[in-house]
Amino acid sequence: MAIKTYREALNEALREEMRRDDRVLLLGEDIGVFEGAYKVTAGLLAEFGDRRVKDMPIAEAVIAGTAIGAAMLGLRPVAEMMTVNFLLLAMDMVVNHAAKLHYMFGGQTTVPLVIRTPGGGGHQLAAQHSQTLDVYFAHVPGLKVVAPATPADAKGLLKASIRDENPVIFLENLALYNTRGEVPDGEYLVPIGKAAISRPGNDLTIVGWSRTAPMALEAANRLAAAGIDAEVIDLRSLRPADWETVAASVRKTTRAIVVEEGWLSFGPGAEVVARIQDLAFDYLDAPVQRIAGAEVPAPYAKSLERVSLPSADDIVRAAQRMLPRRRAA
Amino acid sequence: MGSMTEPAAVKTRRTPRPLDVDLGGAELRAICETMVLSRALDERMWLLNRQGRAHFTISCQGHEAAQVGTAAALRRGEDITLPYYRDLGVVLWMGMTPREVMLSFFARADDPNSGGRQMPNHWGHAGLRIISGSSPVGTQIPHAAGVALAAKIRHEPTVTAVYFGEGTTSEGDFHEGLNFAAIHRLPVIFVCENNGYAISVPRHKQMATATVAERAAAYGMPGIAVDGTDVLAVYRVMRRAVDRARSGQGPTLIDTRVHRFTPHSSDDDDRVYRPPEEVESARQQDPVEKFRRTLVQHDLLTTAQDHELRERVAAIVEDAVVFAEQSPLPAAADLTRHVFAESGRR
Numbered sequence: 001m002a003i004k005t006y007r008e009a010l011n012e013a014l015r016e017e018m019r020r021d022d023r024v025l026l027l028g029e030d031i032g033v034f035e036g037a038y039k040v041t042a043g044l045l046a047e048f049g050d051r052r053v054k055d056m057p058i059a060e061a062v063i064a065g066t067a068i069g070a071a072m073l074g075l076r077p078v079a080e081m082m083t084v085n086f087l088l089l090a091m092d093m094v095v096n097h098a099a100k101l102h103y104m105f106g107g108q109t110t111v112p113l114v115i116r117t118p119g120g121g122g123h124q125l126a127a128q129h130s131q132t133l134d135v136y137f138a139h140v141p142g143l144k145v146v147a148p149a150t151p152a153d154a155k156g157l158l159k160a161s162i163r164d165e166n167p168v169i170f171l172e173n174l175a176l177y178n179t180r181g182e183v184p185d186g187e188y189l190v191p192i193g194k195a196a197i198s199r200p201g202n203d204l205t206i207v208g209w210s211r212t213a214p215m216a217l218e219a220a221n222r223l224a225a226a227g228i229d230a231e232v233i234d235l236r237s238l239r240p241a242d243w244e245t246v247a248a249s250v251r252k253t254t255r256a257i258v259v260e261e262g263w264l265s266f267g268p269g270a271e272v273v274a275r276i277q278d279l280a281f282d283y284l285d286a287p288v289q290r291i292a293g294a295e296v297p298a299p300y301a302k303s304l305e306r307v308s309l310p311s312a313d314d315i316v317r318a319a320q321r322m323l324p325r326r327r328a329a
Numbered sequence: 330m331g332s333m334t335e336p337a338a339v340k341t342r343r344t345p346r347p348l349d350v351d352l353g354g355a356e357l358r359a360i361c362e363t364m365v366l367s368r369a370l371d372e373r374m375w376l377l378n379r380q381g382r383a384h385f386t387i388s389c390q391g392h393e394a395a396q397v398g399t400a401a402a403l404r405r406g407e408d409i410t411l412p413y414y415r416d417l418g419v420v421l422w423m424g425m426t427p428r429e430v431m432l433s434f435f436a437r438a439d440d441p442n443s444g445g446r447q448m449p450n451h452w453g454h455a456g457l458r459i460i461s462g463s464s465p466v467g468t469q470i471p472h473a474a475g476v477a478l479a480a481k482i483r484h485e486p487t488v489t490a491v492y493f494g495e496g497t498t499s500e501g502d503f504h505e506g507l508n509f510a511a512i513h514r515l516p517v518i519f520v521c522e523n524n525g526y527a528i529s530v531p532r533h534k535q536m537a538t539a540t541v542a543e544r545a546a547a548y549g550m551p552g553i554a555v556d557g558t559d560v561l562a563v564y565r566v567m568r569r570a571v572d573r574a575r576s577g578q579g580p581t582l583i584d585t586r587v588h589r590f591t592p593h594s595s596d597d598d599d600r601v602y603r604p605p606e607e608v609e610s611a612r613q614q615d616p617v618e619k620f621r622r623t624l625v626q627h628d629l630l631t632t633a634q635d636h637e638l639r640e641r642v643a644a645i646v647e648d649a650v651v652f653a654e655q656s657p658l659p660a661a662a663d664l665t666r667h668v669f670a671e672s673g674r675r
Contacts, residue, residue, distance in 0.1 A: 058530075
């Protein structure tokens with residue numbers, strides 16, 4: 001166990017899986033000598049050579065399509081898309097092909113690939129570099145979608161994704177790359193489809209994933225100082241999602257806030273709320289609250305970007321609205 | 330061989346080749362000034378970024394001849410450009426002011442490109458018929474085909490010029506846009522600023538062909554490779570392409586060979602993927618200096634004019650920086666403005 005960044009944890013997972021299984025290969029733009037736009041592939045070209053670490057032309061459809069072809073022939077491609085915004089250029093490959101080939105082939109072939117890509121805002125990269133598009137992928141049967149929040153989960157989920165027989169969309173977040181945490185050495189797998197209780201509590205459940213999970217934790221720690229004991233659920237996987245862990249928490253706390261970085265309308269947060277009312281309706285003491293990004297294309301100017309993103313402040317305020325009697329505490 | 334009777338001072342000076350362009354001295358000096366201004370504004374943006382006064386920049390340095398040489402063959406206010414993020418020289422020539430450039434760079438409320446919403450250097454100016462660029466590369470190519478289609482349908486004499494790097498030619502949008510434009514002989518010119526690097530990925534990992542120009546044959550349009558450090562060579566090629574487009578003969582692909590003097594952007598460090606000597610040697614072909622020398626050789630730019638030009642450019646840059654940095658930021662209350670069209674406006 002050592003303290004590592006989220007970026008280092010991802011790098012470690014790739015390195016370990018490439019050492020373990022020579023079918024694993026990496027495809028992406030600037031992933032070789034340049035070591036990735038966000039340096040996640042650092043040192044991998046040097047260790048594994050350009051047979052297994054392929055710098056690709058700027059052609060997202062070809063990156064995804066090549067990964068699909070290689071996966072069908074028995075390799076384990078891990079494609080890096082520079083950002084989730086550019087993954088949109090390969091949506092046909094992802095939605096019409098990666099997600100459906102196993103089904104359309106009547107189960108005769110699997111498509112065991114991983115597409116890693118960062119999303120999220122807050123770095124003044126504007127409308128086409130800052131989106132959170134989790135729902136685009138989580139909506140599609142045939143894809144698995146994971147969104148780790150901590151360095152340990154980044155490692156454990158990436159290793160599990162590479163070993164999965166299905167196409168996995170692995171959602172990273174720009175704001176998390178430099179975050180630090182304990183990461184177990186060597187063989188460490190986090191099962192896809194299992195949420196984590198990041199902080200146990202009794203008064204209120206806060207559900208987040210990816211960047212909003214640590215945001216929820218920060219809010220919960222501040223709320224604790226004000227006498228509100230919040231439980232934080234980090235979903236970790238969006239498809240399949242661990243609805244039972246969410247429901248069990250809400251049955252205990254009777255209140256919930258769902259926090260997401262993307263846009264509110266039709267987002268994964270709406271799905272979380274629907275599942276809560278499905279599985280825990282009789283236990284709710286208040287309407288479930290939702291916090292999300294402002295419904296605008298991400299603006300470049302700092303003065304605009306700042307007010308477009310959700311924050312721990314927003315969560316604290318929502319919790320205090322839900323539990324007004326404890327506000328003075 | 331000079332005549333023995335000539336004075337020694339003249340003997341060392343060879344008669345320069347004729348310039349062979351349909352441009353007068355004033356126009357040539359204007360081209361030079363725009364190139365010098367592009368470079369000066371760009372250098373200042375890097376400086377301001379490194380001082381922490383601005384968040385991001387991406388550079389035109391080394392591309393000025395390709396940019397201004399092509400733009401100079403277009404009609405301002407009538408022809409349409411779809412620049413990419415390096416094309417400071419294009420937008421300055423088409424009429425964007427240095428103050429407007431700096432308003433965009435500092436993401437100010439009065440930035441005519443986007444009011445601080447779009448990234449800097451992603452140019453868009455409806456009044457100047459400059460169509461906003463994109464961060465996912467190449468998407469402007471099908472847009473350009475559509476713009477040219479509209480001009481043709483509306484019987485407008487407009488020519489459209491669309492710009493991109495050689496990395497972009499790997500995208501499907503490049504193929505789809507050129508194919509469609511050629512089928513319908515659309516009045517559009519595809520200008521590739523071929524600097525040999527897509528961020529870190531060198532040209533030979535981007536394409537198996539020696540040039541981008543040769544791909545034009547597959548679409549049924551002329552493809553012309555030109556030294557993109559020679560502004561007049563670029564202008565001549567573009568001039569023919571514009572005439573061709575305006576007279577209904579269809580599109581042209583122009584492959585300008587240029588050098589990228591800077592890292593990809595202010596977020597990049599190019600020392601990890603190319604030797605500094607490579608950039609140093611490219612600087613021997615500095616397009617701005619090359620053109621200044623040409624004008625001097627042809628007595629089209631006197632020492633006094635050159636001096637005056639530099640002073641003027643320095644003052645313009647200083648004015649633009651001070652003006653833009655003191656302009657107001659976009660107000661948080663305006664966050665959702667322009668998500669949808671405002672009623673009654675078009």
